[in-house]
Amino acid sequence: NAGVTQTPKFRVLKTGQSMTLLCAQDMNHEYMYWYRQDPGMGLRLIHYSVGEGTTAKGEVPDGYNVSRLKKQNFLLGLESAAPSQTSVYFCASSYFGLADGSDTQYFGPGTRLTVL
Amino acid sequence: QKEVEQDPGPLSVPEGAIVSLNCTYSNSAFQYFMWYRQYSRKGPELLMYTYSSGNKEDGRFTAQVDKSSKYISLFIRDSQPSDSATYLCAVLADRGSTLGRLYFGRGTQLTVWP
Incomplete structure (x- = not known):
């Protein structure tokens, strides 16, 4: 049982390049989330999904796209990377989608992205 | 005004000390309060959660909520x-x-030294 895994762990991009971050979970969770964590800003929700084939915008969705073609995978895409997207990206999943502690969100180890 | 304010520290204490971590929030509509722990270069993990006001204890950890002053603490x-x-x-x-x-x-960085 690997929990939540993220690929890649590190990446350096040049401005304008594109890339996809992959999140996978093996807990059969319905809900999946993408956050970014920046110094002094805390965790901010980018996009989320309430089930296979669904996606929705979070707090800071601009510049990102997501897809949930399979229940266990949630992809985050950057079509044209900008230096402002330099951050640590975390994926999380939960069963019921209730963000209080009764339904724990399990986080992945993070992807450190630098955009030059 | 941010929804939640938290002093980023860093906070450094000797082993055995009592640590107090605090946050303030702006909206009285908030009802659920959580504390996550994040080790260096790892994802956050849920440590404790509370509903409404009061205290909740789990081993060495105590979460406290004061809704009247919009103040939450982790001891x-x-x-x-x-x-x-x-x-x-x-x-x-x-x-x-x-x-x-x-x-x-935004998180408070804590170091406990031996």
């Missing part, structure tokens, strides 16, 4: 070097929504 008794991490508070207003919007503080 760590007999702190250990293994408690060294960043602690993030989080608040939630609407448990009944599909997602339940979660707002995070």
Whole structure:
């Protein structure tokens, strides 16, 4: 049982390049989330999904796209990377989608992205 | 005004000390309060959660909520070097929504030295 895994762990991009971050979970969770964590800003929700084939915008969705073609995978895409997207990206999943502690969100180890 | 304010520290204490970590929040609609622990270069993990006002204890950890002053605290008794991490508070207003919007503080970095 690997929990939540993220690929890649590190990446350096040049401005304008594109890339996809992959999140996978093996807990059969319905809900999946993408956050970014920046110094002094805390965790901010980018996009989320309430089930296979669904996606929705979070707090800071601009510049990102997501897809949930399979229940266990949630992809985050950057079509044209900008230096402002330099951050640590975390994926999380939960069963019921209730963000209080009764339904724990399990986080992945993070992807450190630098955009030059 | 941010929904949740948290002093980023850093906070450095000797082993065995009592640690107090605090957050303030702006909206009285918040009803659920959580503390996450994040070790260096790891993802956050849920440590404790409370609903409404009052205290909740789990081993050496106590979470406290004062809704009248919009103040939440996490106390760590007999702190250990293994408690060294960043602690993030989080608040939630609407448990009944599909997602339940979660707002995070920016985290307090704690170091417990032997």
